[in-house]
Amino acid sequence: MSASDKKHDESISQLEVLQKRKAAYALNLCMVSVSQIIDYNDRYVLEQEYDNILNNLNLQNFIKEEALLNVIKKILDVINGCKIKEGEKDFIEREYQQKMKNAVWASVPNLAVIFSGGNPVQMAVAAATQIGIGYMNYRKNKNEYSLNRDKQQWELQVWAMEQFHSLRYTFFEAAWKFADKFDYDDVMRLTEKQIGNYNDILLDPDPLRRFERMNSISEYFLAFPPFWYYKGSTAREICRNDSYSDTIRIKFKNEAFDAFNKFDELHVEFMREDVIAAVCALEQISLLNPDADRNKIDSLLKKVIGFARSNHDILQMCVPVYMSLQQFDEAKNILKKLTNETYNLEMNGWLLSRIYYKQNAIDEYEILKARIGEHYIAPWTNEDSIPLIEDSTEQPKQTELEKMINQANIIVIGATAAAGGIGALPIPFADAPLLVANQVALLTSIAVNFKINIKNDGLKTLVYAALGVGGATLIGRTIVSNLLKFIPGIGSVAGGAISASTAALLTYALGYAFIEICKDVKTGKIDETDLTSKASISTFKKYYKSFAKKKAKEDKTSDK
DSSP: OOHHHHHHHHHHHHHHHHHHHHHHHHHHHHHHHHHHHHHHOOHHHHHHHHHHHHHTBOTTTSOOOHHHHHHHHHHHHHHHHHHHHHHHHHHHHHHHHHHHHHHHHHTSOOHHHHHSSOOHHHHHHHHHHHHHHHHHHHHHHHHHHHHHHHHHHHHHHHHHHHHHHHHHHHHHHHHHHHHHHHOOOGGGSOOHHHHHHHHHHHTOSOHHHHHHHHHHTGGGGTTOHHHHHHHHHHHHHHHTOTTSOHHHHHHHHHHHHHHHHHHHHHOOOOBSSOHHHHHHHHHHHTTSOTTTTHHHHHHHHHHHHHHHTTOHHHHHHHHHHHHHTTOHHHHHHHHHHHHHTTOSHHHHHHHHHHHHHHTTOHHHHHHHHHHHOGGGSOOOOTTOOOTTTOOOOOOOOHHHHHHHHHHHHHHHHHHHHHHHHHHTSEEOTTTOHHHHHHHHHHHHHHHHHHTOOOOHHHHHHHHHHHHTOTTSOTTOTTTOTTOOOOOOSSSSOSSEEOOHHHHHHHHHHHHHHHHHHHHHHHTTSSOGGGTTSHHHHHHHHHHHHHHHHHHHHHHHHHHO
8 A cells, every 4th residue: 555545544534533523522412402401491591502502503514414403303392392381380380379369368257247247146156157167268279279280280290201201212312323323432422420420520619629530531521522621621720729839730730731722622613602612712821921922822812702703701801811912903803893782881982992092093982982972981181091001100189080980980880780791601610711801801991990000910810819719719609609500511601600690799899899999009008019919919808898798788688
């Protein structure tokens, strides 16, 4: 055999391996989708699944097999049926509650009958009789209504069990046909049990133990790229934790790169808007040196934007990265897109208008002002500056400081609302990067407003310090114990879903705490160069805790 023939055969062999892995990955995505529908049967999860299958599958890249199409169609049918039955379940409960209210009123004694006799003894007997009859009727009606409700609910459960059985049956049939046609190693096919164990591992609060547990099952996830992102993200969490030794941190930095590279190797663009791939690239950027790895960072940022498409939360994450690299044209392009969609105008309008000022783009500035309103943009003035470009040490007058504070308050209000939107997304487990990005961008915007020069790394330090990240997850398990809801697969990112109210609380507290720090800088209590010193961080954390308690108390009061 000639060298060219041998090379040709090797190429064909590699394509066959890739095709087998691609087929197994498509099947595994469906398995994860089936598992989460059965495990959660939650309206939000069902809506996410339904929308992503119809609107986010990349049909050009997805496996074109009749068996797989049947699974997807069955998933859609089951989801639609579950949504309908969920509505019926709500109606059954409302109907039951209404009948019980009517039964209570029907049991109240008839006062006209009681008082018609006039004789006190007769009235007492009549009252006792009426109360006794009313109570017996109430008990009878309650039992009848409860039995009827239980029967209707059981019928819904029977329907669900039959549908889930049919869904499993359809999937198993597809798995059988795939194994026969593609002849891949069955170890690449994920089972419900493996997925359940995987979800359990992701919830492990100890990152070192979590990594070791993931490492022990790595061989079974060679056809499921999201696994390798979370393995890398866990390693990244460890390497960024100052409480570990340098030896451990260096080791896990390398582990993170290895896992992220494995993700890139296995990744197939089955999703039009691929949040996991985008966040994976962003987490890689966080491990790189801006000076030594500039080309790599630029390449990864382009990948992030390509994977994100119109996902505003991920695009928002790119803004502070580009600004820290002083690539203001790229930041401007993203900010224009975000402001066009009225996304977080209080923050993004301010940043975009300052970029226009530095580029002397008065025409663009005026268009922006006319489009989103003057109250959303920074003033066109020589006194302001963008952080990372030039320093401004001029001490403002008290009236100017008051204007800065008022504008900063508006910025925080907008960012808090945006954080609520981010909270509705499934956020990756390790450092909740989507929320971090929103908060870093928030602090950047506030720093611009107060004309304070602090680098992107410094802002991240403040965010991490306030939230107690270190080796723990960003949210902090002491805030709320049930924030994490893992729903990996087609429908959403496998990660912890931060509730909208909690995300808003965190951002609110961070924003107002940083305003207090900026006020301290402008009044001479803190030196601008000492913003990330131990003393300043301690003060920032005190401010943060105070505002977090205040916001939590307000939310609790408003819920009553």
